[in-house]
Amino acid sequence: MKCNHIQNKLIGFLENSLSEVANSEVKEHLKSCTNCNKELEDVKSFLNILDNQKTEIPSNNLRDNFNKMLASEMANASPKVIPLKPQQDWKSYLKVAASIVIVIGAFLFGKHQSNITKIASVKNEHKEQVLALLENTSASKRILAVTNAEEFTKKDTKIIEALINRLFFDKNANVRSAAAETLAKFSSEIIVRDALIKALETDKNTTVQIELIQILAKIQEKRAIESMKKLLENEETPQYVKQQVELNLPSLL
Amino acid sequence: MKKILILLLFVTSIVSAQKKEFKYSLSGIKKIVLESGTRIVLTAGNTTELVLSDNANNHKTYERDEHKEKLKEDKRKGLTAIYPGGKDNTDGFGFSITKEGNVLYVTDLKSTYQRHGIKLVLPKTMNISANAGTLGSISLEGFTGEVEVATNVGRIEMKNVTGPITANTSVGKIDIDFDKVSQTSPITISSSVSEIDVALPADTKADIELRTQGTVYTNFDFDIPTKKGMPNVSGRKTINSKLNNGGVKIYIKSSMGNIYLRKK
């Protein structure tokens, strides 16, 4: 009877989640009862089995499908990115009004050609729009956003992070090149320099590689020497990429 | 019924080497994302459907292999082809077609070596994104929607397009002939080594940026501001100019190839 009562508490005992009284009660009992000690070992080994269950990694489909889903949700949502937060003062109302103007502007974007420059200048104050445009499904629009991002300062970490994200993950090589080019303007930031070096090591597209080689030489990033040498040594690197390295490497040495 | 008809058409066509087609309705679709490693030909048509066909222009080899094909066909009877990249839902054409919202993904399941080119007819206004893999090439004509293309060694050829265009190749040649230039969003054309040949209507409004270590040839009047300072280490040269007082941004970049910019 007593044993049964104790055995019900063993899991809690092992988890350290018993009250102090119950805890010492179990401890005391275990000192003298071989039966319960055996049970304790059983429970322990069983919990061990449970805890050794490995976490399964889902297939890549999950991420792919998620990205597609997110892209299409964002495309659907884009005509109404007006902030829904309660507004506190007249300034916020102005902001809403301004963002409505922008949203309408963005909406007419496709139809009215001359609006482009106007929107670009208003965008300066509204990086959210640029951030959203950076995720647009159209490559051309993303390039537009990447180029517009030049107007921000290096303090806009959100913009810089979004650009780095484009540099690494955009499916379109032209977008990645454009992102590298814009990032070069923020090359005083160490994360930007790191990202450019990293991208040179990982990007497989030769146009992007060449762009990066030229940028890294231009910003005099000596830490890129290693990666450039690696490109030279790699048999799979096309001749014309090696040529670019040979052309630019001396300026770093 | 239609499907059976198409299937019949397909089966008989193997024997008679006739053109075979697969159709897919595009209602609600705004963009097509195509992936195939072969010679891709896209034509704008007066259609609301996607019309897919093989584009092997080498009919002779087909006729010679007719007997072999027939034997193969007998072997296949009652069996279905399966592919690692997904499920064929194009009546044996070897493509997987999936719809996600207003985007249609058309993915070639067969390897480059089994294809001798494909041809797609699509509505004129469709937005297109095509990737020709390592060996494929892309040729398209007559589209007014947005076009994104990427090849590695294959050539990119476009006629009667308006943009926005986003094109990239490593080694392939690029030829693009614009009917007019859409002012919607930027046009970007880039290549690592090959030459790029672009023809624009004379009255095109654009901000042009040309960059190459090769030479630029044009019959547009370029007003090139002379720049001083900054030695050009990499030998890369950028030319910026406005056409007809400026407009949409057009980037043309080739690392080493020449750029030909023609006025029509």
Next chain:
Amino acid sequence: MKHLTDEEIMLQIADGQLQLLSILFDRYHVRIYNYFNKMVHNKMVSEDLTQDVFLKIIKYKTSYKNGNFAAWIYTIARNIFSSYYQRVKKERSNEINDDLLASEETTVSESKQEELDHLQKALLKLKRSERELIVMHRFQEIKYEQIAQIIGSSENAVKVKTHRALKKLKEIYFQA
């Protein structure tokens, strides 16, 4: 952006910054996937259900009110699992007679029995609610307090139920 808490990010998503959802996806998708996979033991279904969770987050983003994000996402996951479970049950009861189903409180036939290892088999013999507690507490390492919040119960009740479920599982495991 990476240093923001789940809650801060979710508030921005609720505010329309949908692209930030990919950060939360990075942080949670493996956990949520494993929750489903332990519950139904079917990879395809688990991936679909995980995808559903993130879709629901977008759909219901404005109903997020600053609470603990983990609790919120698990609440969504549970609801999705619940409706999936009801659907499967209904579909199956259309085929098989109901009595048989009532005695079988699991979704075992969703998966191929022979592929399951011993523990998985034992897990699937538990009641849904028991299995869930074990999955959340032992596999997902969610604290009792938080589980209580997710399933709407008290911390103590959750603790007792979990211990009971573990004990039952252990018996099934060693018996079979």
